[in-house]
Amino acid sequence: MLLTCSKCNTKNFLDPYPFWNFKGTTKCAGCGAIWQIETVGGACVSGPKEGTGTADLLPGFAEKQDYSPISGPGLTRSAPRARKDAVCKPIAMERNVRGKIISGHPLKKEDLVGSKPKFIVAGTR
Ligand SMILES: [Zn+2]
Incomplete structure (x- = not known):
């Protein structure tokens, strides 16, 4: 707009x-x-x-x-950034016996904040 x-x-x-x-x-x-x-x-x-x-x-x-x-501070807003709690943290990976990555750790409900699966799990928007 x-x-x-x-x-x-x-x-x-x-x-x-x-x-x-x-x-x-x-x-x-x-x-x-x-x-x-x-x-x-x-x-x-x-x-x-x-x-x-x-x-x-x-x-x-x-x-x-x-x-x-x-642009600048006080004139325009800075661009949105990634979630603070997810920045610079390693994602736990699981590897199979051959050493290939098969998945990250199973996601918990709180890992899905703002995602489409969260809407499915929570049943609300
Ligand atoms: Zn003006």
Whole structure:
């Protein structure tokens, strides 16, 4: 979703995932204006209206009218990273008698956080 600031014409790119169902404020990366928006299912249903205070969520990327990028701390949000508890940890592997990898360890329910099998196991979204 694109939020073009009416004050400075900066194009603020609002990523679909965090702004999918969103109600709150975001900040223009060009001029720092606060905008109030509400989205449902990735579509804007209210706003953008001028807001006050601090931004709830920053745009993922922004660019000026001349297509030069704007990014940095306090202006745009950093890209999402892998789960903290899964980074830099070895996956337990099982090998057969010939030394070939046959599987990782059996997954537990808590290993499936956010995955499709988790929805099947838990039965909810
Ligand atoms: Zn602006």
